[in-house]
Amino acid sequence: MAKVELKNLSIEFGAFKAVDDVNLTVADGEFAVYLGPSGCGKTTTLRAVAGLQEATSGDILFDGQKVNDLSPSARNIAMVFQFVSLYPNLNIRENIIFPLKARGVAKAEIARKLDWVVDIFKLGGELKRYPSALPPGTTQKVALARAVVRDPAVLLLDEPLSAIDEQFREEMRWELGHLQRELGVTTIYVTHDQREAMSLADRIVLMNDSKIVQVADPQSMFFEPNSEFSGQFIGSPSMNFVDLIPMGTGFRLGDSQAILPAEAVPENVRTSKQPIRMGVRPRDLQLIDGAAPIEIELPVEDVFSVGRERFFTFKIGDGIAQGVDVRAEAHGPANSIGIRPEGLKFFDAQTGHRIVTHEAAA
Ligand SMILES: Nc1ncnc2c1ncn2[C@@H]1O[C@H](COP(=O)(O)OP(=O)(O)O)[C@@H](O)[C@H]1O
Ligand SMILES: [Mg+2]
Numbered sequence: 001m002a003k004v005e006l007k008n009l010s011i012e013f014g015a016f017k018a019v020d021d022v023n024l025t026v027a028d029g030e031f032a033v034y035l036g037p038s039g040c041g042k043t044t045t046l047r048a049v050a051g052l053q054e055a056t057s058g059d060i061l062f063d064g065q066k067v068n069d070l071s072p073s074a075r076n077i078a079m080v081f082q083f084v085s086l087y088p089n090l091n092i093r094e095n096i097i098f099p100l101k102a103r104g105v106a107k108a109e110i111a112r113k114l115d116w117v118v119d120i121f122k123l124g125g126e127l128k129r130y131p132s133a134l135p136p137g138t139t140q141k142v143a144l145a146r147a148v149v150r151d152p153a154v155l156l157l158d159e160p161l162s163a164i165d166e167q168f169r170e171e172m173r174w175e176l177g178h179l180q181r182e183l184g185v186t187t188i189y190v191t192h193d194q195r196e197a198m199s200l201a202d203r204i205v206l207m208n209d210s211k212i213v214q215v216a217d218p219q220s221m222f223f224e225p226n227s228e229f230s231g232q233f234i235g236s237p238s239m240n241f242v243d244l245i246p247m248g249t250g251f252r253l254g255d256s257q258a259i260l261p262a263e264a265v266p267e268n269v270r271t272s273k274q275p276i277r278m279g280v281r282p283r284d285l286q287l288i289d290g291a292a293p294i295e296i297e298l299p300v301e302d303v304f305s306v307g308r309e310r311f312f313t314f315k316i317g318d319g320i321a322q323g324v325d326v327r328a329e330a331h332g333p334a335n336s337i338g339i340r341p342e343g344l345k346f347f348d349a350q351t352g353h354r355i356v357t358h359e360a361a362a
């Protein structure tokens with residue numbers, strides 16, 4: 001196991017910077033999840049850690065030792081990709097022990113290691129089968145077993161569940177999180193799926209446009225996004241955003257007629273010279289037929305229930321926003337929107353950076 005550090009890591013393809021001055025420390029045993037939209041540089045970063053991609057500048061360190069010039073095999077990493085390829089002519093047992101045999105590990109040791117991973121991955125019944133006979137989830141488990149059987153210092157996983165169908169993916173995701181904690185192996189996991197990141201990560205490394213946007217544990221990432229991008233990328237349905245236009249007694253919401261009372265806006269935001277954008281998550285909104293902490297008159301468009309939750313849309317000027325009323329009690333017909341004050345986040349409309357308020361900092 002190892003601590004992994006990226007120091008001012010940049011990777012260029014011609015004039016294009018795929019990874020732009022990235023700094024990150026992944027602690028020994030940590031489960032770090034790289035999250036971001038397609039093309040933002042996740043795979044390129046992971047390949048650089050593996051030694052499959054040369055860094056243009058900057059350093060990669062394992063336990064404080066620079067590994068830039070080490071070959072992939074000298075780095076003691078294991079990598080599993082989205083599309084796993086097992087050796088078709090070898091049965092599952094032979095597939096799993098292949099890396100050990102290739103290294104000339106003694107027979108007794110191989111047998112011991114095999115027992116260990118077979119037990120962890122519950123592959124006892126599969127050992128004599130051949131890859132073509134396995135369902136995709138099991139193939140992925142075999143690939144993971146083959147990856148961890150030789151005690152890699154670092155486990156690198158690139159969208160390893162995205163080729164598996166939805167229903168099975170949930171189960172595999174749960175097992176994978178459990179396994180990583182049992183193995184205690186430093187893991188860097190790449191995904192574009194925020195739910196996957198939220199459920200697996202010790203810390204999420206959120207990336208956009210070749211740069212790291214925010215590094216935080218899942219709860220902090222959700223409740224304290226440092227930017228519009230974080231707020232928008234994490235959570236489903238997505239955070240709603242609207243410009244705040246100063247109007248004497250309060251703030252007009254974008255191009256609508258609705259006014260947010262000044263008391264709802266923290267002092268340092270109220271007095272800011274910058275244009276302000278407000279973000280609020282759908283679940284911090286309610287349908288109102290009476291009093292609410294903050295109430296705003298906006299026409300509710302559609303309401304439909306899914307189990308206990310009532311999803312609704314409403315108009316802000318020309319735009320449409322979403323809310324999810326999670327309160328269990330029944331309510332009459334709604335004519336306006338209520339907001340939980342702690343759900344309001346404020347951003348610099350030009351830079352997209354979060355404006356830290358006293359409430360948020362407390
Ligand atoms: N070998 C390469 N040559 C040129 N461009 C590349 C190469 N590998 C990746 N890229 C580009 O770098 C960007 C980041 O790619 P990648 O790291 O695969 O993104 P992600 O995994 O986040 O979807 C993309 O625009 C991709 O086209
Ligand atoms: Mg990728």
